[in-house]
Amino acid sequence: MIRRNIPTLGVLVLLLSACTKAEEAPKPVEKPAATYHVYVTNEGSNNVSVIDPTTNEVTATVNVGKRPRGVHGSPDGKTLYIALSGSVASPPGSDESKKPPADRNADGIGSMDIAQNKMVKIMSGGQDPEEFSLSLDGTLMYVSNEETSTTSIIEIATSTILGTVKVGDEPEGVTTSPDGKFVWVTSEDTGTVAVIDTATRKVVKTIKIGSRPRKVAFLPDGSKAYVTRENDGKVSIVDTAKLVVTGEIELGKSADMIKPMGAVVSRDGAKLYVSTGRGKKVFVVDTATNKIDTSIEVGDRPWGIDLSPDGKFLYTANGPSNDVSVVDLSTGTVIKKIAVGDRPWGLTVVAH
Numbered sequence: 272m273i274r275r276n277i278p279t280l281g282v283l284v285l286l287l288s289a290c291t292k293a294e295e296a297p298k299p300v301e302k303p304a305a306t307y308h309v310y311v312t313n314e315g316s317n318n319v320s321v322i323d324p325t326t327n328e329v330t331a332t333v334n335v336g337k338r339p340r341g342v343h344g345s346p347d348g349k350t351l352y353i354a355l356s357g358s359v360a361s362p363p364g365s366d367e368s369k370k371p372p373a374d375r376n377a378d379g380i381g382s383m384d385i386a387q388n389k390m391v392k393i394m395s396g397g398q399d400p401e402e403f404s405l406s407l408d409g410t411l412m413y414v415s416n417e418e419t420s421t422t423s424i425i426e427i428a429t430s431t432i433l434g435t436v437k438v439g440d441e442p443e444g445v446t447t448s449p450d451g452k453f454v455w456v457t458s459e460d461t462g463t464v465a466v467i468d469t470a471t472r473k474v475v476k477t478i479k480i481g482s483r484p485r486k487v488a489f490l491p492d493g494s495k496a497y498v499t500r501e502n503d504g505k506v507s508i509v510d511t512a513k514l515v516v517t518g519e520i521e522l523g524k525s526a527d528m529i530k531p532m533g534a535v536v537s538r539d540g541a542k543l544y545v546s547t548g549r550g551k552k553v554f555v556v557d558t559a560t561n562k563i564d565t566s567i568e569v570g571d572r573p574w575g576i577d578l579s580p581d582g583k584f585l586y587t588a589n590g591p592s593n594d595v596s597v598v599d600l601s602t603g604t605v606i607k608k609i610a611v612g613d614r615p616w617g618l619t620v621v622a623h
Contacts, residue, residue, distance in 0.1 A: 307579065307622040308385075309586050310351055311595055312339035313612025314360065319353060320595075320611035321388060322586075324579065327597055327607045331388045337377040341402035341445075342575075344385070344621030346409040351621065353381040354400040355393065358418065373399070373418075380412065380425065385621065394430040397423035402443055402617075406469065407451035413467070415442035415456055422456050422465070424472060434472055438465035444486040448511065449493040457484040457498065464498060466514060476514045480507050488534040488543065490558060497543055497556075499531035506531055506545060508561060520561050522547060522554050533576035533587075546573040546587055553587060553598070567603050569596040575618030588615035 309322035312335075319339060321331040341354035357377030359370050380396040380403065383389065396403070397416040400423070404413050411433075412425040421435045422442060439458025442465075446455050454467040457480070464484060466476045482502035489496050489511070496509040497520075508518040522545065523529025530548035536558070537544075543556040549572055555564040570589035573596065577586055585598040594608045595615060 307620055309577070309595065310342055310344070310619050310621060311575070311588050311611050311615045312342045312353055312617040313593075313614060314338050314340055314590075314616040315613030318612050319351070319383070320615070322595065322609060322611075324584065324597075327609055329609060329611060332612065333383060333388050333390065335381045335383065335390055336379070336393060337374065339381070340616045341400070341415075342617040342619050343403065343405060344619055345405070346407070348621050348623040349385055350391075351383040351385055351619075352403070352405075352412065353383065354396065354403055354414065354617075355379050355381050356399045356401065358399045380414065385623065392430070394425060394427070395432055396425060397421065397432065397435065402445045404445040404447045404454060406447060411469075413445050413447070413454045413456075415445050417441050417443065420458070422454070422467065436465075436467055436472060436474060438467075438474065439463045439477065444484070444499075446487040446489065446496075448496075449489050449491060455487045455496065457487060459483045459485070459501075464509075478509060478514060478516065480516065481505065481519075485532050486534045488536045490536060491538065491540045495558070497534055497536070497545075499534050499545060501530045501532060501548065504529040504531065506534070506543070506556070518561060520556060520563070522563070523550060532574050535576050535578055537578065537582050538580075539582070544576060544578070544585060546576045548572050548574060553585065555603075565603060567598055567605070569598060569605055570594060570608060574616060577618050577620040579620060580622045586618055586620065588618040590614050590616065 311320040319333045323330045336355040338356040339353045357374030379393040382391045396414045399418040400414045414423040424433045438456045440460035444457040456465045464478045465474045468475045481500040485499045498507040504523045506520040510517045529550035532548045533546040545554045552566045554566045569587045571592040572590045573587035575588035587596045597607045599606045
């Protein structure tokens, strides 16, 4: 009897052992839900790509209207605003008289519900809106109108243009100061920055910057502003209290094809990141010394640029290659290139 029971006991031991191992097997680790998303305007395909940073994949593509360029999220993270234009795209130096007529009905600022990835409405934003910035409370929008050399002021709740301010020729970059008291507007053709007082809605100072200024980025305390100069290969440093240029940072000679375009400052104010268009690189500048720390090759003609909320990752929109680069700033390397739409232009990170 004992001998006959030995095999049976052995089988039972094996079965119990297998069950214990199965119970102890580690469960698959689920990735946490994204706390932010990356939004990219695709000027050529008239849509916005939505990127999940936990997977670095496009999770939605939303048709928004003609020539989407400037893009920003509302302060509460619920709405995405997109500058739309019915003007036909043309490279610098093109004969404007030979351009096809613009579709003025397509001009506006699109409003997209972030939770639903759905367009809600299109507000009037003046003629040929290109870039814009929001007031600190998110109730007003300041929009650059390239073809009319003006900045439109929009009341978002009523979709009403409250007024326009004359600035320099071919205005582009628009940035609200950290205290919300001023809006700075770059003008490509005149090489200036117009400083608009948000209380009086008047230009209080026009600062001569250099050749083809593109973007303004402030230190978090508002003490300094950095202005990219596309055709000079430089970044101007401006004292915001005195409204004077105090220095410049040379990123490269024109022969090197270094074209400073987009710019963003880290949340702690320690680093300035500058995309360089045809230069294919992002330069990292130490704001304490205004010296270049390093440069990172990210892709073809990077323009739109932004940081993850924790400052660990940098994203760039690369126009000709129709992709977005994800840079791990701890190593200074591109960890992935994400295919998006046609000619990605603007890029913003929105926390939620």
